[in-house]
Amino acid sequence: MSNQIRTNQDVMNMEMLKEGISHRIHEFLVTKSEDGNPEDLKNKMTEDFKIMLRMALRECGGGNTQAKNLIREFIRKILLDDYQIRSDAIDNLILFHDPADLTVLDRFEILLYQYRLKFGTDGLEKLLCRCNPRHHDHQGKEMFDIAAQDINALFFRESEQPDYLDKLGILTQRIFEESLGCGCVDLLWDMRLSVLMAGAAPGESKISVWVEIEDRTFRLSFLQMEAEELEKICRRIIKSMKDESGRLKKELPDHTSVTVKGPPTTEDWMFFIHRPDNFLSEK
Structure with missing residues (x-):
């Protein structure tokens, strides 16, 4: 073990842990x-x-499932072998022991982790439908809005207390998505869906995230992010998808196509991910 990597009493905050890993x-x-x-x-x-x-x-920042799994497993190994991280140390990073102080992102990722265990890649659809979202028509399509209060209500209604391995898995994902992955939308990319996109809607300054599943569109209002975070995600996608010649690959091995736009071509950053027929390589 490196003399710069110590046991979990030295894990003071998430930034320190990400730097150490x-x-x-x-x-x-x-x-x-x-x-x-x-x-x-x-x-x-x-x-x-x-x-x-x-x-x-x-490749892990561009949605390559196998690459993401390998990196996440290596991070998990570091947490176990190098840090020997205990449940109480994890609770200091994500407040599992005090649900009232969890952020809406914490609650969503705990729920999605649990739904993934139960329903596989259908977990996101099951979760969003259980939120009882407000419905309206948009250009002839069903549109559902998922707000923070919807996630909070579902969390306190259905979430189960995570055990140590659950906490370790959720922490591993948080470290990966913030350091190498696609931020708060990273987990969504792994789910069964036909469209995932993020950008600013016309006339709005905040960034919104949308997913489309089975011809139903969900606006994830609770996942709004700042423009700087979206730019970081877009740049990671671009970096991960360039081939050896520097050209941006349009399609992943699972037939997912990815479009990223930003300055100087457009004023704002956005990305659009399309997976035909809800195809996903790993169930």
């Missing part, structure tokens, strides 16, 4: 394999894994 990943990638025969099976496996990890780091 980033350092640990970098340290692992640059440290040479153990002395001895470079063809030794253990050394060879380590070097092969480093190649996979570097590739995953390049």
Whole structure:
């Protein structure tokens, strides 16, 4: 264990933890394999894994499911092996022990984690429909608005107290999405949906997030973000989707197409993700 990585009593806040994990990943990638025969099976496996990890780091911000899973599992391993993180230390980072002080994002991610366990990639649709959202017609389509009070009400009505492994999984996702993934929309990308988009609606300054599932459109009002966060997400998507020639790939292996727009082409940043026929490679 690195002398800069200590046990969980040193985990004071999320920023410190993210910085420590980033350092640990970098340290692992640059440290040479153990002395001895470079063809030794253990050394060879380590070097092969480093190649996979570097590739995953390049692609995980653009929705590549396999890349995301590899990085998340490596973060989880660091939390367990290097930090030996306990339940009480996790509670200091995400206030599982005090539900009244959780943010609406905390509550949503706890709910979505639990719905994913029960319903797989259908979890998002199940969750949104259980919010009893307000309905109206928009250009001939059903439109539902999911506000913070809807998420809060569902959370206190249905959420279960997470055990240690649940807390570890939710914390791992939070670290990944804030450091390497697509922020608060990262989990949505993993769900079964046909459209995921984020941007400012005409005449509005706040960023909104929309998803479309089975011809129903949900506006996730509770996930509004600042323009700086959306720009960061868009830049991560662009960086992750460039091929070796620097061109932006239009389609992922699961046939998801991604469009990112921003200055100077457009005044504001936005992204649009389309998955034909709700196709998702992993159920």
